[in-house]
Amino acid sequence: MIKLAFVLHRRSDLSRAEFQRYWRETHAPLVARHAEALRIRRYVQLHTADHTVNEALRASRGAPEPCDGVAELWWDDFEALAAALATEAGRAAGQELLDDERRFIDHARSPLFVAEEHEIVPR
Secondary structure, three states: OOEEEEEEEEEEOOHHHHHHHHHHHHHHHHHHHHHHOOOEEEEEEEEEEOOHHHHHHHHHHOOOOOOEEEEEEOOOOOOHHHHHHOOOHHHHHHEEEEEOOOOOOOOOOOOOOEEOOOOOOOO
């Protein structure tokens, strides 16, 4: 399995609550609707909690400003991801997701990457 990790920062005109609500209630169903065309095996949203422990952790490491959340998407392998993007349906689905992301994500501040997981402490 491979994973795409997307570290999300909200658009400046949205509060964190507005961002997270849109992401969960509007964007998530859109991803679910396109999961088959994009061959997505799993999709998880990590919503940054508004809790003092986050600021303490950030300060203890001299970390940059916190993100608003992280999206995680899994595919069987790189070939499955490439195959999904090679179809007309996959490209259309990807474009619709990108168009929707522009409504709530600051793409210039939101890095994404594909990675392979190495489980160290099992569930």
